[in-house]
Amino acid sequence: MRAIRAGDNRFTFRFSGKEMHTKGVLKEFERILGKENVFSEETDLHAYSYDAAVLEPVTPALVLRPVTCEALGEAVRVCGENRLPLTVRGAGTNLSGGVLPKKGGVVILTNALNEIVEINEQDLYAVVQPGVVTAKFASLVESKGLFYPPDPGSQAVSTLGGNVAENAGGLRGLRYGVTRDYVMGLEFFDAGGALVKTGARTVKCVTGYNLGGLLVGSEGTLGVFSRITLKLIPMPAAKKAMMAVFSDIRQASETVSAIIADKIVPVTLEFMDNFTIRAVEDFSGAGLPVDAAALLLIEVDGHPAQVEEEAARVEQICRKMGVMRIQAARDAAERDKVWEARRAALSALSRVRPTTVLEDATVPRSNIPAMVAAIGEIGKKYDLLIGTFGHAGDGNLHPTILSDRRDAQAWSRVEKAIDAIFEKALELGGTLSGEHGIGAAKSKYLENEIGRPSILYSRRIKAALDPENILNPGKIIGG
Amino acid sequence: MYDMKRLADLVKSLEDSLAVCMRCGMCQAVCPLFAETGREADVARGKLALLDGLIKEMFKDPEGVRERLSRCLLCGSCAANCPSGVKVLDIFFDARVILTGYMGLNPVKRAVFRGMLAHPEFFDRLLHSASTIQKLFLVPSDDFSGLSCARFSLPGLERHVKALAPVSFRKSPGRHTPGNASGPAVAFFVGCMVDKIYPDTGHAVLKALRYNQANVLMPEEQGCCGIPALASGDLETFEKLVRYNLERFDPAGFDFLVTACATCTSTIKKLWPRFFGGREKARLDELAEKTMDISQFLVDQTGLIPAASSATGHKEPLTYHDPCHLKKSLGIAAQPRRLLSANPAYDLREMNEADRCCGCGGSFNLQYYPVSAAIGRRKCDAIIESGCSTVATSCPACMLQISDMLSQAGKRIQVKHAVEIYAESIRFRD
Known part of the structure; x- marks a missing residue:
């Protein structure tokens, strides 16, 4: 079904089987947002039909780009009044189809709402609009000697609103946690366009329900963010990166556990398997050991003396665990080289084949050897290339399946392999998604992990807060 | 009406290249146009998705796709930063050729490309006549930059332009500079903008080549490199120009071909062999191999003879803008800086984001002036913040755009080609 009828400037939104002729609605949006911020040409609409997940595109009927938070609220209100499904989109880098619109629905862009309202150096918080780009924010914070740790892989373009909606992670989760751990307060519009406030600028706040806890990671299904208050911390004075080379995957992952058992919590503890090492070496010629079974990239940070001590202990532990070779970066350039590889x-990997499916099944870190082995077997069983790297310290692996989506036969094997990876992750006490979200891609697997009652409970919350089901319908809990 | 099925079949030839894009969206971080508009159809990912849409027959009218594809500076920032290595520029040129071949060239472009540009001798005469009557329409915009603005105030004519030179470089006295007959034979491809707008740059090239013992060959009749035509998908005019130039620049006759225009260099090196195959492929490959930017030749091939004059106290602060077609397309960034440092009268200071596009983009500037100027103002701000009294670059198109922006901002900052800075320090003993 095509949402737009040619010629008569009339839009047909179809939703829940109902059909609405809404020329009036279009005029209303244009009045609120300005004509130049309402996109309705077929080519513009098509450019908002996808995100970074490998899924079929879904074309919206209309795209809105509010340039003030007031206009954002008004737009949500009009959607609510007309029961138009709406999907909020930041940079569109989602890996689980979280910003695929409902067919015939509205996409609301936040990238014009990009003001950093305040960075408070006394009270260590910042207030931002949802469309602020993560890396720009982090670098401004850093210029003041402060630190905003969450660093998802897409941070150069991703928005903070998107990060909060997806509870984005990154490389520093082990020591510093994820986006959730930095959200102090939120202002968001409910499904009717009313502004709801929760949280505070204070370290402690027990006022009312912890709505922030509900909204963070809700993937745009419970409200539309207009302002976010984020916690900042002091920038650690020193850091040190190391690369440890292992001839055996099990050794590598036992080393991960051993480091943590020794009460050292590195900022980053990354893992790369042999397939990934070889792909990186082919691509960049950085001089990685192509015969290694696995690499661990480890970084510790903090007070300079503590960093030196912890780095020495990490090195000792690696040696005790039988590391082939361990190398500490002596300066910033060497440190960059270590992270360049990661x-x-x-x-x-993405250059090996046309289609790259990046998964993020996560297991308790003690089960990483079992998970890595299982991924290897799954790759063999379905005759697929799978490179695995990821956040070993978090148990959060990124098995990356390389294939060609245009090859139907290969693609069905990819789908089976994904099923198998999820099944294994759950069997090992893990979770479907560490940081990419459930979105549209994984909602069908959710019941396997959390059970029917949890889904029903979640759906009752959704129904109560969004009775017409207009806020990013179909995501996470299906329906 | 267009047969979208047939168009889909044509665009299908790009399918393999399009499949490489994984929609990660990282191009949003570097696209200068997206930074201004925030519109997905302005960034590479969006445009690639539109081409996919054409293959899947998602659209009723190809005009919208063509319009959005043409809204692109072709600066290559996306391709240079693409994690999965999508050959974005190749795809965009191919797509423009396909769409223009299928939908036809718009009448104005047809008249300009096929009626004028494709006939270099006529084009030269035409612009010579224009240079004599331009005074009727232009008045100096300030007494510093040498730029002009429209005599009549009309909307859309706010730009400050560099007028056509009264005598083009290739017709000017002093162009016969053979240099050292026993040195390397260096052909000089002048390019339209150096020839007709910046003859001083052409003279600086000759001076630098002569000083560095090159044996210069400069065919008096030369054509446009063809990029304006190809960027509009006009393969016919492009091929005509490549053929015309190839007849005058036989690669067997020289060791190197230099230009002072980043865009001409990257066009000759990358686009000539790619879009003009057939019997001439081998010669075009050879030509591409021998082609380089003037700074690259002077620094890498001659070792750059330092200027005789020595440092004298005060040094003028100077900053450098990296043209996209030099740095992002060919990876040339160190050589022009070496060239600048060879003049002891200047002190090179980097501006912020020296390699950020200036927003010119050739005909993009004509078609989309407001957004082109908005991108240009960011560049202009970075230049002003650098506190330098001169900005150098390696592409006359960038010079034109930067001059316009600085002049409109009322800033008295000189805009020069890197080779001019170097040539200033050269004193011949004879």
């Missing part, structure tokens, strides 16, 4: 992982 940053290149996805690029390098």
Whole structure:
């Protein structure tokens, strides 16, 4: 079904089987947002039909780009009054189809709402609009000697609103947690366009329900953010990166556990398997050991003396666990080189085949050897190339399946492999998604993890807060 | 009406290249146009999705796709930063050729490209006549930059332009500079903008080549490199120009071909061999191999003979803008800086984001001036913040855009080609 009828400037929104002719609605949006911020041409609409997940595109009927938070609220209100499904989109980098619109629905862009309202150096918080780009924010914060740790892979373009909606993670989760741990307060519009406030600028706040806890990671299904208050912390004075090379995957992952058992919590504890190492080496020629079974990239940070001590202990532990080789970066340039290899992982893998499916099944970290082994078997069983890298310290692996979506036969094997990976992750006491979200891609698996009652409970919450089901319908809990 | 099925079949030839895009969206971080508009159809990912849409027959009218594809600076920032290595520019040029081949060239472009540009001798005469009558329409915009603005105030004519030179470089006295007959044979491809707008840059190239013992060959009749035509998908005019130039620049006759225009260099190196195959492929490959930017030649091939004059106290602060077609397309960034540092009268200071696009984009500037100027103002701000009294670059198109922006901002900052800065320091002993 095509949402737009040619010629008569009339839009047909179809939703829940109902059909609405809404020329008046279009005029209303244009009045609120300005004509230039309402996109309705077929080509513009098509450019908002996808995100970074490998899914079929879904074209919206209308795209709105409010330039003030007031206009955002008004737009949500009009959607609510007309029962128009709406999907909020930041940079569209979601890996689970979270910003795919409902067919015939509205996409609301936040990238014009990009003001950093305040950075408070006394009270260590910042207030931002939802469309602020993560990396720009983090670098401004850093210029003041402060630190905003969540660093999802897409941070150069991702928005803070999107990060909060997805509870984005990153490389520093082990020591510093994820986006959830930095959200102090939220202002958001409910399904009717009323402004709801929760949280505070204070460290402690027990006023009312913890709505922030509900909204963070709700993938745009419970409200539309207009302002976010984020916690900041002091920038650690020193850091040190190391690369440890292992001839055996099990050794590598036992080392991960051993480091943590020794009461050292590195900022980052990244893992790369042999397939990924070889792909990175082919791509960048950085001099990685292509015969290694696995690499661990480890970084510790804090007070300089503590960093030196912890780095020495990490090295000792690695040696005790039988590391082939361990190398500490002596300066910033060497440190960059260590991380260059990790940053290149996805690029390098994605160049191997046309279609790259990046999964993020997560297991308790003690089960990483079992999970890595299982992924290897799954790759063999379905005759697929799978490179695995990821956040070993978090148990959050990124098995990356390389294939060609245009090959129907291969693609059905990919789908089976994804099913198998999820099944295994759950069997090992893990979770479907560490940081990419459930979105549209994984909602069918959710019941396997959390059970029917949890889904029904969640749906009752959704129904109570959004009775017409207009806020990013179909995501997470299906329906 | 257009047969969308047939168009889909044509665009299908790009399918393999399009499939490489994984929609990660990282191009949003570097696209200068997206930074201004925030519109997905302005960034590479969106445009690639539109081409996918054409293949899947998602659209009723190809005009919208063509319009959005043409809204692109072709700066290559996306391609240079693409994690999965999508050959964005190749795809965009191919797509423009396909769409223009299928939908036809718009009448104005047809008249300009096929009626004028494709006939270099006529084009030269035409612009010579224009240079004599331009005074009727232009008045100096300020007494510093040498730029002009429209005599009549009309909406859309706010730009400050560099007028056509009264005598083009290739017709000017002093162009016969053979240099050292025993040195490397260096052909000089002048390019339209150096020839007709910046003859001083052409003279600086000759001076620098001569000083560095090159044996210069400069065919008096030369054509446009063809990029304006190809960027509009006009393969016919492009091929005509490549053929015309190839007849005058036989790669067997010289060791190197230099230009002072980043865009000409990257066009000759990358686009000539790619879009003009057939019997001439081998010669075009050879030509591409021998082609380089003037700074690259002077620094890498001659070792750059330092200027005789020595440092004298005060140094003028100077900053450098990296043209996209030099740095992002060919990876040339160190050589022009070496060239600048060879003049002891200047002190090179980097501006912020030296390699951010200036927003010119050739005909993009003509078609989309307001957004082109908005991108240009960011560049202009970075130049002003650098506190330098001169900005150098390696592309006359960038010079034109930067001059316009600085002049409109009322800033007295000189805009020069890197080779001019170097040539200033050259004193011949004879």
